[in-house]
Amino acid sequence: xxxxxxxxxxxxxxxxxxxxxxxxxxxxxxxxxxxxxxxxxxxxxxxxxxxxxxxxxxxxxxxxxxxxxxxxxxxxxxxxxxxxxxxxxxxxxxxxxxxxxxxxxxxxxxxxxxxxxxxxxxxxxxxxxxxxxxxxxxxxxxxxxxxxxxxxxxxxxxxxxxxxxxxxxxxxxxxxxxxxxxxxxxxxxxxxxxxxxxxxxxxxxxxxxxxxxxxxxxxxxxxxxxxxxxxxxxxxxxxxxxxxxxxxxxxxxxxxxxxxxxxxxxxxxxxxxxxxxxxxxxxxxxxxxxxxxxxxxxxxxxxxxxxxxxxxxxxxxxxxxxxxxxxxxxxxxxxxxxxxxxxxxxxxxxxxxxxxxxxxxxxxxxxxxxxxxxxxxxxxxxxxxxxxxxxxx
Numbered sequence: 001x002x003x004x005x006x007x008x009x010x011x012x013x014x015x016x017x018x019x020x021x022x023x024x025x026x027x028x029x030x031x032x033x034x035x036x037x038x039x040x041x042x043x044x045x046x047x048x049x050x051x052x053x054x055x056x057x058x059x060x061x062x063x064x065x066x067x068x069x070x071x072x073x074x075x076x077x078x079x080x081x082x083x084x085x086x087x088x089x090x091x092x093x094x095x096x097x098x099x100x101x102x103x104x105x106x107x108x109x110x111x112x113x114x115x116x117x118x119x120x121x122x123x124x125x126x127x128x129x130x131x132x133x134x135x136x137x138x139x140x141x142x143x144x145x146x147x148x149x150x151x152x153x154x155x156x157x158x159x160x161x162x163x164x165x166x167x168x169x170x171x172x173x174x175x176x177x178x179x180x181x182x183x184x185x186x187x188x189x190x191x192x193x194x195x196x197x198x199x200x201x202x203x204x205x206x207x208x209x210x211x212x213x214x215x216x217x218x219x220x221x222x223x224x225x226x227x228x229x230x231x232x233x234x235x236x237x238x239x240x241x242x243x244x245x246x247x248x249x250x251x252x253x254x255x256x257x258x259x260x261x262x263x264x265x266x267x268x269x270x271x272x273x274x275x276x277x278x279x280x281x282x283x284x285x286x287x288x289x290x291x292x293x294x295x296x297x298x299x300x301x302x303x304x305x306x307x308x309x310x311x312x313x314x315x316x317x318x319x320x321x322x323x324x325x326x327x328x329x330x331x332x333x334x335x336x337x338x339x340x341x342x343x344x345x346x347x348x349x350x351x352x353x354x355x356x357x358x359x360x361x362x363x364x365x366x367x368x369x370x371x372x373x374x375x376x377x378x379x380x381x382x383x384x385x386x387x388x389x390x391x392x393x
Contacts, residue, residue, distance in 0.1 A: 003037075010034040011096065014089075014375065015105045019113045019149050021367050022140035031371060035088035038095045051385045053334055053378040054090040060327045061086040064281060067320050073280035085370050090378040098383040103156045103346075110153040111174065113139060113146060114181040121184065130234050135184055145368045147182060147190030148357050152376075154178045154194055155349035158201040162208055162345055179225050186234045189360045193353055198222055200352070204345055259302060260310045260360065266291035267314040278321030284308065287318065308365055312358035315365065331377065332358075338381055347380050 013030040021027035050058075064083055068076045117135050125132040136143045157174050161167060182191055202222070205215055229235055266288050273279065279287055285306045292302040301307075309315040317325045332355060339347035354363075354373060363369030 007034075007037050007096075010037050011102065012105055014371075015102055016109045018106065018368065018372050018375070019109055019141060019146060020139060021371065027367060027371060031085055031088060035092045038092040039088075050091075050094060051378070051382065053331065053381045054094050056327055056331050056334065057086050057090040057374060057378065060324065060331070063320050063324050063327060067277050067281055067324070070277050071280035071283065073282040075282050079281055082367075083370065085367075085374050089371065089374045093375065093378045093382060096382075098379070102379070103159075106149075107153045107156045107174075110146075110149045111177065113141075114150065114177070114184075117146070118181065118184055129184060130186075130232050141368065142366070143185050144187050144189065144361060145363070145366070145372075147185045147187035148193070148353060148363075149372070150178050150181050150185070151190050151193045151197065151353050152350065152372075155197055155346060155353065158197060159346040159349065162201070162204055167211075167214060176221070176225070179229065183229050183232050183235060186232070188239065189357060191229070191235065193356050195226070196352060196356070197349055200345075200349070259307070262292065262295065262302065263288065263307055263310040264314065266295065267309040267311065267318055271314065271317050274317050274321045276321045276323050278317065278319050278324060281319045284315065284318045308362040310360060310362060312362050312364055315362035334381065335377060338384055342384050344380070344383070347383075350376060350380055 010030065010033045014027070014034045017027040017030045061083060064086070065080060068079060116138060118129070120138045121132045121135040122129050134143070136146050139146070154175070157171055157178070161171060179194065182194055202215065202219065205218075209215070230239075269291060270279065270287055285308060288309065289302075289306055292300055292307065296302065309318060313325060313328065316328050332351065335347060335351040335354070338344065339351055354377075357363055361369070364373065
């Protein structure tokens with residue numbers, strides 16, 4: 001077997017194992033194998049021409065490393081290892097061209113993961129599939145992460161519809177199935193993101209295509225899907241929490257919305273002390289827990305579970321200070337700028353997903369979020385790296 005085939009297999013496992021990261025820690029092994037193959041390849045230059053996104057991720061890791069040694073905190077060695085994908089993935093991705101099959105691998109892995117979760121949820125709930133509290137338990141994956149992966153899978157399907165000359169039969173299955181999965185997972189952010197992506201897709205399709213029959217049929221499907229999803233009791237209850245927020249009445253902080261508001265308030269209070277280097281990557285949980293204790297008592301779930309900031313921008317500022325926030329914003333700004341400049345709908349879809357997800361979740365504190373963001377951001381941006389003639393249609 002040639003070295004190029006081995007590299008493609010390693011790339012396949014990196015992408016396919018993102019939703020399955022906690023199962024036997026396979027994603028960590030996949031990232032290590034993938035990176036080692038590209039770093040040690042005798043037929044490649046050791047230092048490729050680095051693009052802006054790679055440099056920004058390197059800078060983010062450098063700031064994290066400085067933070068670990070400047071601010072007193074525990075677990076320095078393990079934290080450096082935990083965030084190694086910030087170095088390894090952008091550097092390794094800089095060696096490869098854009099390949100559409102990588103997107104297909106992620107799409108089919110997400111579809112498979114959803115199917116496994118739906119079947120097991122149906123069995124465990126004895127048919128009450130829309131009421132089961134932990135539908136992603138079998139994958140040992142937090143529900144909100146799989147829901148966001150579903151949104152990116154949906155974005156891939158939309159991108160293919162916008163770029164393909166013919167609508168394929170599987171697309172008529174994928175879109176309803178992904179929407180059905182979101183109803184099962186009942187994650188507010190992902191449902192909002194999916195609807196925004198769908199509206200964006202319909203506008204883009206109207207501009208690029210002349211197939212009005214498909215568009216009319218799709219709009220009818222979208223309206224029916226929205227109506228059906230809005231009538232799922234668990235989805236209704238989730239959005240009623242948003243519609244009935246009362247900032248003046250006593251709040252139930254076991255409620256998902258108020259719990260996040262509490263996290264944001266405590267995070268905002270502590271940001272004034274963040275400074276240039278932040279309070280420490282491994283100190284943020286303790287800092288926020290002290291605030292939770294003062295606000296709602298020692299026995300609150302936020303204290304027991306050590307809740308994070310539930311916002312990546314606040315989390316980064318608390319962890320790494322204003323230096324880390326600036327670099328993170330530059331990465332987001334690069335995604336948006338290149339997406340608009342090149343009219344790259346997939347890159348814009350990815351930006352929307354990560355931006356809105358970043359508002360409600362500190363996604364880079366877990367491997368699923370780190371690997372997903374750090375792999376796909378430079379991978380999608382790499383399509384437009386003219387210095388290496390990367391783009392492969």
